[in-house]
Amino acid sequence: MSLPPPVDYSARRLGFALLVAATVLGGIALMAATLAGNGFDVWDAAVTACFALTLPWTAVGFWNAVIGLALMRLAPAPPETNEQAPPTATIRSRTAILSCIRNEDTETVARNLDRMIAGLAATSESHRFEVWVLSDSTWPECIDAEEAFSARLQARWGHRVAVHYRRRSDNAGYKAGNIQDFVTRHGDGFDFALVLDADSLMAAQTIRRLVRAMESNPRLGILQTLVVGLPSVSAFARPFQFGMRLGMRSYTLGSAWWQGDCGPYWGHNALIRVAPFREHCELPLLPGRPPLGGHVLSHDQVEAVLMRRAGFEVRVLPFESGSFEENPPTLLEFIRRDLRWCQGNLQYLKLLGLPGLRALSRVQLGLAILMFLSSPAWVSLMVLGVLRLGLARDTGEVLDPALGSILFALIMTMVFAPKLAALADLLLSAAQRRAFGGATRVLAGVVTEVVFFTLLAPVMAIAHTVFMAGLPFGRAVVWGPQRRFGYRVSARDALRRLWPQTLLGLAAFLWLAASV
Template sequence: MSVEGASRFEDLNCSQDPGSAADHRPLDAGRLRLRRLAFGALVVSSAAALTALLALSFSGNGISAGEWLMIGCFLLTLPWTVIGFWNATIGLALMRLSRDPVAAVCPLARGDAGVASTASTAILSCVRNEDVEAVCTRLEAMVADLVRAGRGQGFALYVLSDTNDAVIACREEEVFADLARRWEGEMRVTYRRRADNPGFKAGNIRDFLERWGANHDYALVLDADSFMGAAAILDLVARMDANPRLGILQTLVVGMPASSAFARVFQFGMRLGMRSYTLGSAWWQGDCGPYWGHNALIRIAPFEAHCHLPVLPGKGPLSGWVLSHDQVEAVLMRRAGYEVRVVPAETQSFEENPPNMLEFIRRELRWCQGNLQYLKLLGLRGLPLVSRIQLVLAILMFVSAPAWLAFMLIGAGLVTFGGAQMIAFDAATGLTLFITILTMIFAPKIATVFDILADARLRKAFGGAPRIVAGALSEIVFAMLMAPIIAVAVTLFVAGLPFGKAIGWGAQIRDSRALPAGLCAAKLWPQTLFGLAGFAWAFSLSPDLVWPMLPVILGPALAVPLAIGTSGPRAGALALASGLWRLPEETAPAECLLPLQLPAHASMGVSFFKGEIGKAEA
C-alpha cells in the first residue's frame, strides 16, 4: 500500500498515463508576458497600498525624518511578503478551480515513464564529512528501486566526495567500494574524492562534468540527505526526453519523515506553504523557474557549456567561489535559451531538514552569505528580465531581516527619545496594517490548509481535520516565535560581513541529538538580550504595551529554552506521540521509503518485512 491515489499532491507521479505534446502545449510568449505584467501590477500596487497605509498611520502631525526612515525600511521588507501573498492567492485559485493545476503552470509533454529511455543518466551524490552508512543506505535504496523497475542499466551512480576528514574518507572508500561490488552488473557505481575542494559543491559537479560528463546525457543532482524513489526519477527523465529545450527540471522536495521535534514542526509548515506558493510562482515565472540545487535533473551538454560559475572578484566573504550556486546556474541556463522548470507536485522526492534550531540558523547564514554574493552578479549580460528579478529577490530575502529590525529599533528610539514630537502613530490604522501584513505572511500556509480541508482524500492523508487545524495553528505560533530569532541572527551576520565575518563550509549535523544548554546560551545570547530588553522597554513605557510587542520579543526571550526543548530524542518522541505535524508519508508511506527504516516510521508501528507495509502487531 502506498500513498499514491490518496492525495492530489501525488496526481503527477509516474503511474499516470503519459500525455502527449499536444495535450501540454507550451504557453505562448504573449500570454506569459501578460501573466507577468498582471503579477507585477498586483505586487507593485499592493506594496504601494501598504506603504500608503503606514504613511497614513504616521501622518497625525506630519511625517518626521525618522518616520520616513522607518517607511524606507518597511519598503525593503515588502517584496517577499507581497509576492508570497499573491503566489498563494493564485495557487489557491488554481488548486480549487483548475482541473489540472500543474499542467496549467507547467505545460510540458510528460513523455512515457514506462518506456526505457535511450538517454544515459548520471546520479550525482555530493558528500562532505557525512555519516557514511546513512548516505549509503539512501543511495542503495534508490539503486534497488531503479533496478526493481527494470531501469538500472540506464543510470550510473557517482559518489562525489569533498570529505577532508581522513577517518571518514577511509570509511567512504570501504563502504562505496562494497556498494559497487553488490550492484555490479545492475548499475555502475563510481566513488571519487577530491583532495582539493575549489568551488565547493558547484566545483565538485564541475569536476564530474570534466571527467565523465561526455558519457551521459542527464545528471540527477543530489545532496547527501536527498532521497528519491524510482517513480519520481523516471518521471523526470521521461519529461526531459520529451522536451528537448528543457535544461533543468525538478518537482517539489518534501521533508522526509523526521523524529526530531524541531524538524517535524518546521517541515509541516513548509509542506503547508510549499504547493500553493510554488503553483503561484510557476504561473508567472514559466520557463524561468527555480533550481534548488538538489533533487533535480539537468541536461548535461548545455549545463557544461553555459553554467560555469565565475570566481567573484575582490576580497572578503562576498568574493571568491559562489556559495549559492543553484539560482545562478538557473539564470545562466535560461540565458542560453533552455527552459528551467519546476513541476509543482509532491512526488517521491525527499530531503532531511535541520534537526535543531542551531543547525537551522547555520544553514540560513550560509544561504545568506551565498545570496548576498549575487550583488556582484547583477550586471551579468544577456539575462532575461525575470532572471534578473530573481537575483534581486534572492538578495532581498536576507536584506529584509535587518530592515525589519531597523524599523523596530528606529521606532523604539523615536518613542524613547523624541516622544510625540518625533513619532505619532494612529493605533487603529496601525492595527489594520499589522493584521494585513500578518495575513499576507501566512497566506501560503492558509491557502494550502483550505485546500486540504476542502478535499476528503487530503484530510485523510494528513490525519483528519482536527489534527490538521491543530497542527497548522501550533506551527504558526512556532513560526512567529522563530521569525525574530532568525532575524536577529541574520542581522548580526550581515553587519559582520564588512569585517570579514563568514560562515564555514563544514559538515551538517543531521541527527536529533539534544543541544547542551551552554552551547545554546553561547550561540543565542544576542536573541535573549534583544527579547529581554524589549520586555523591559515596553514595560517601562506602559505595561499594556507588552501585549502588542509579544510577537516581536517573546521568541527571542525564549530562544535558549526553545532551542533546548525542541532538540533531542525525548522531545522528538513527545512530538511523534502527540500526533501533530503528521505527513502523508508517515501514515501511508511509499514503499520506496521502507528500506531506510526511518525512526519516525518505526515509532508509529510501521513494519519492514519483505518490502511490504503493514502495522506491526502489538
C-alpha cells in the same frame, strides 16, 4: 514527436508584477498614513523606508499563494510542465546520479542510495543509470567509510546499476565545483545528471518521470519537483516537515504559473541536462576577497539563470512527488545553514550585471538578495518603533491605532498566506484531510506551526542582521559539514550563539516596561 510552441508568459508576468507593485505601494501608503497622524517626520520616514524593504518578498509570497489556491481549486490541470512523454515510455538516455558529500554521516548516505538503487534495479531500465559518489571529504574516517559503502553498493547492485566512487583532494568551488569537475571529466558519457545532497532521497518512479520529461523536451535544461522534509525525531525539524508538505504546495504552484520556463533551481533533487550545464553553467569567480568575493556559495540560482541565458528552460513540477530531504535538527544548525545562504545570496550583488541575463533572471537574483536584506530592515523597524514609543507620552502621538491594527492584520495575512491557502484547499478535500490525519490534526498542526514560526522569525532576523553587520569587517561563513541529525544543544553553545537575540529581547522588554 513534435513539440508545442513555447508558452508566452509575458502577460502573466506583467500581471503578476502589477499585483506585487500595487501591493507594495499600497502597503507603503498605509504605513505612512498610520504614522502621519501628528505629522510625518524623520522618524516616520525611517520606519516607512525600512518597512518598504520588507514588502517585495512578502508581496511575492502572498500572490504566489493566492494564485496557487485558485489553480488548486479551479484549474483542470496544473501549469504547463511540458511533459510530452507518457509514463510508460521507454527510457533511452543515460543518467548519472550524483551524490555530493563532504565529511557526512555515511550510514545515512549509504542507506538512501541503497533505497534509490533498489527501486531503479527493479525496473527494466536500470542499465540506463549509474551512481557516482562525489566526495570532497577530508576526514580520514569519512573517506574510509565512503570507500567501504561504495564498494558494498557496487558489489550488491553493480550488475544492475553501476556504482562509482570519486574523491577530490581539493574542494575548489565547493559543491558547484564538485559537480563541474564531474561533468567536465565524465559528462560525455551521460545525457542527464541527477544532483543529490547527502540527505536526499528520491523515489525511483520520480527519477524516471524526470528523465522521461527531459527526454521528451529538448528545451529543458533543469527540472525538479517539489521537495518535502523527511520525517524526523527532532522536535525542531517537525514543524518544517509539516510546513513544507502543507505550505509549499500553493506557493510553488502559483510561482510556477508565472515563472514557467524561467523557474528556480534548489541545487539538489533535480535533473540537469549535462551538455549545456557543462558549457554554460560554470560559475564565475567573483572579484574581491570573501565574504562577497571568491567562489559563489549559493550556486543554484546562478546556475539556473545561466542555463536560462543559454536558451534552455528551468522548470519546477509543482507537486509533491517522492522527493525528500532532511531538515536541520536544531536551531543552531538551522542558523548556520541560513547564514551560508545569506552570504551566498548577497554575493548576487556582483552578479546582477551579468551580460545576457533575462529580465526575470535579474528580478530573481534581486528578490534573493531582498530575502535577507529584509531582516535588518525588520530589526531596524522594530528598534525604531520601540524607541519612538518609549519616548512618546502616549501611543496616539506615534501612530493611528485603528490604521495600525488594519496594517498589522494585512501583513500577518500576507506572511501566512501560503499556509492559509494550502489549508483552505486541504479542508475542502476529504482525501487530503484523510492523508493528513483529519481536520483536527491539521488545524492543530497549523496552529503549532504558526506559533513556532512567529517565535523563530525574530531569532532569525537578528541572526541575519548581526551576521551582515560583520561582513564589511571580513566575517565569512566556512562551508563545513552539516550535523543533520538530532543532538543535545548545551546551554553554553546556546548562550554563545544566541546572546544577541537574548540581549536585544531583554532590552526591548525592559524599555517598554519602563515606559508603561
